[in-house]
Amino acid sequence: MKPIQSKEEYQSYVDDKTPNSPILKNCFNAFWVGGLICAIGQIIFGICTSRGIDETNSYTIVSMSLVFASAFLTALNVFNKIGKFAGAGSLIPITGFANSIVSPAMEYKSEGYVMGVGAKMFTVAGPVLVYGISTSIIVGLIYILFNTQSLILI
Amino acid sequence: MKKVGNQSYILNKPVNIAATASIVGPKEKEGPLHQFFDQCLEDEFWGESSWEKAESKLVKETVSMAISKSGIASSDIDFCFAGDLLNQCIASSFGLRETNIPFIGLFGACSTFIESMIIASSLIDGDFATNTICTASSHFCSAEKQFRFPLELGNQRPPSSQWTVTGSGAAILTKEGTGPFITTFTPGKIVDMGIKDANNMGAAMAGAAEDTLITHFKDTGRNPNYYDVILTGDLGHIGKDILIDLASSKGYNIRANYNDCGVLMFDKEKQDTHSGGSGCGCIATVFSGYVYQMLQEKKYKKVLMIATGALMNSTSTQQGESIPGIAHAISIEL
Amino acid sequence: MDWMMIFKAFIIGGIICVIGQILIDKTKLTPARILVAYVTIGAILGGLGIYKYLIDFAGCGATVPLTGFGSLLSKGTISEVQTTGFIGAFTGGIKSAAGGISAAIFFGYIASLVSKPKIKKQ
Numbered sequence: 001m002k003p004i005q006s007k008e009e010y011q012s013y014v015d016d017k018t019p020n021s022p023i024l025k026n027c028f029n030a031f032w033v034g035g036l037i038c039a040i041g042q043i044i045f046g047i048c049t050s051r052g053i054d055e056t057n058s059y060t061i062v063s064m065s066l067v068f069a070s071a072f073l074t075a076l077n078v079f080n081k082i083g084k085f086a087g088a089g090s091l092i093p094i095t096g097f098a099n100s101i102v103s104p105a106m107e108y109k110s111e112g113y114v115m116g117v118g119a120k121m122f123t124v125a126g127p128v129l130v131y132g133i134s135t136s137i138i139v140g141l142i143y144i145l146f147n148t149q150s151l152i153l154i
Numbered sequence: 155m156k157k158v159g160n161q162s163y164i165l166n167k168p169v170n171i172a173a174t175a176s177i178v179g180p181k182e183k184e185g186p187l188h189q190f191f192d193q194c195l196e197d198e199f200w201g202e203s204s205w206e207k208a209e210s211k212l213v214k215e216t217v218s219m220a221i222s223k224s225g226i227a228s229s230d231i232d233f234c235f236a237g238d239l240l241n242q243c244i245a246s247s248f249g250l251r252e253t254n255i256p257f258i259g260l261f262g263a264c265s266t267f268i269e270s271m272i273i274a275s276s277l278i279d280g281d282f283a284t285n286t287i288c289t290a291s292s293h294f295c296s297a298e299k300q301f302r303f304p305l306e307l308g309n310q311r312p313p314s315s316q317w318t319v320t321g322s323g324a325a326i327l328t329k330e331g332t333g334p335f336i337t338t339f340t341p342g343k344i345v346d347m348g349i350k351d352a353n354n355m356g357a358a359m360a361g362a363a364e365d366t367l368i369t370h371f372k373d374t375g376r377n378p379n380y381y382d383v384i385l386t387g388d389l390g391h392i393g394k395d396i397l398i399d400l401a402s403s404k405g406y407n408i409r410a411n412y413n414d415c416g417v418l419m420f421d422k423e424k425q426d427t428h429s430g431g432s433g434c435g436c437i438a439t440v441f442s443g444y445v446y447q448m449l450q451e452k453k454y455k456k457v458l459m460i461a462t463g464a465l466m467n468s469t470s471t472q473q474g475e476s477i478p479g480i481a482h483a484i485s486i487e488l
Numbered sequence: 489m490d491w492m493m494i495f496k497a498f499i500i501g502g503i504i505c506v507i508g509q510i511l512i513d514k515t516k517l518t519p520a521r522i523l524v525a526y527v528t529i530g531a532i533l534g535g536l537g538i539y540k541y542l543i544d545f546a547g548c549g550a551t552v553p554l555t556g557f558g559s560l561l562s563k564g565t566i567s568e569v570q571t572t573g574f575i576g577a578f579t580g581g582i583k584s585a586a587g588g589i590s591a592a593i594f595f596g597y598i599a600s601l602v603s604k605p606k607i608k609k610q
Binding site: 020031037060063064067077089101113117132 | 489498503507508511519522526531532534546547549551556557558562564565569573574584585591592593595599600603605
């Protein structure tokens with residue numbers, strides 16, 4: 001090998017040396033686990049609507065059930081194994097959001113229930129709420145500004 | 155002590171390594187080196203309420219084990235050099251607060267163990283100390299908590315990531331003794347290769363390791379064949395390959411007798427540790443356990459230990475800084 | 489039970505996750521960034537009224553991924569604006585997503601009371 005002259009050269013050499021993630025395997029696992037979680041959600045949704053619960057509330061019940069399942073599996077120290085296997089398959093559904101709240105809550109218990117559990121709970125999920133809520137407020141303001149039916153079809 | 159070349163030092167009177175001790179965690183117990191460690195823990199908490207406390211206990215117990223193995227009274231020990239990866243080195247200072255030995259806390263990231271041995275042997279060689287203790291520790295869980303994500307977060311680790319060793323190693327250095335001896339050392343310079351990926355520490359540190367390794371050879375006039383084995387601290391599988399390439403590009407072939415403690419520590423396939431072990435505890439336990447025993451059994455007679463460290467924290471990574479590396483080398487001979 | 493909807497939820501939910509997986513493996517984005525990107529994209533698509541069609545097609549396949557969470561925030565904001573006006577832009581979002589957020593916070597707190605983190609064995 002020739003001596004490496006620059007940082008750019010080193011970076012591209014390192015990129016060659018570093019093995020890539022097994023992307024096909026990861027995508028396959030993400031697909032079926034993510035799909036399965038959504039399908040379970042759909043089954044819960046079906047049960048709710050068949051009992052006469054309206055659509056909006058049914059979707060909320062689906063979210064809460066999946067959040068509970070995720071929190072439960074996280075508390076049993078199982079969710080991280082699922083996450084390691086499924087990657088985005090368990091991260092992207094609302095299970096991943098719940099796990100990102102529950103896991104730091106458990107982790108920082110040793111720093112107390114206020115500044116540990118209470119404050120650190122949002123280390124990963126906080127940004128999700130910040131950006132999600134801020135975007136929705138901007139959407140609302142734009143809607144007020146342009147109150148045209150073409151903008152909102154929901 | 156005399157300086158040779160740019161930055162290497164030959165001790166006037168080689169410093170004796172009187173005793174070592176090592177305690178590792180349960181994952182390391184499943185690794186290929188488990189029979190060389192003095193004690194393997196069954197769980198990461200070790201009866202404590204937090205990982206930080208568990209790591210402090212690791213340091214405390216390792217140090218007292220090394221002292222009792224050496225047979226030296228702790229009141230006869232002049233200095234204790236210690237360091238770890240936690241903020242403000244609390245594992246070392248909390249673990250050693252009851253030892254009553256003058257304490258010097260060090261931070262050299264994962265190079266701390268060899269850094270402490272360099273300082274200790276200079277003091278002994280200069281007649282400023284007779285007996286010293288050097289120790290370093292790391293803990294997988296406390297390191298993950300501080301540098302990465304909560305343990306229960308369901309994320310995937312990239313193939314280049316490394317597994318922080320749970321463990322602590324300690325060595326007692328003395329003026330008199332029958333060896334093995336520290337004969338030469340080369341403190342390293344900070345080398346920044348511009349790597350920004352905190353999941354690829356091996357690549358970030360390989361440049362520093364190369365710099366120290368080649369400087370050591372040039373300063374001392376030695377070549378790779380002088381040593382029975384050359385061991386780096388925690389470059390891992392990727393960093394090891396890179397160092398072999400970098401050294402050969404400068405005309406040094408180290409392929410035959412070079413290895414890495416992070417590679418030795420875990421079985422990559424069975425233990426799913428990706429690129430290998432890392433952390434202060436990696437070279438500290440591999441040296442105190444495996445290498446020291448090999449030296450005592452005279453299977454190795456000349457060893458070059460190069461501890462590598464990535465000088466970063468989570469803030470610097472978030473601010474988009476690159477990761478500077480450091481590497482310190484010592485030669486240990488019979 | 490509507491088996492066709494369950495199948496569609498499986499396929500669409502799976503595809504949305506695969507896109508996330510490709511982003512993780514190819515761009516080295518951290519999980520937090522992926523989640524932020526998804527919720528923001530979902531809120532924008534929801535605001536533009538596009539996401540609704542995906543929900544109609546795939547049900548929970550579209551609502552369960554975090555894009556659905558984002559679209560729910562926007563949808564809630566808009567319907568609240570329609571009924572209460574300006575103030576609705578600030579109240580509607582969280583109101584509509586309150587179930588999921590409150591559940592996560594509450595269950596997270598309970599989990600921290602009853603359980604301790606353990607090392608990943610494999």
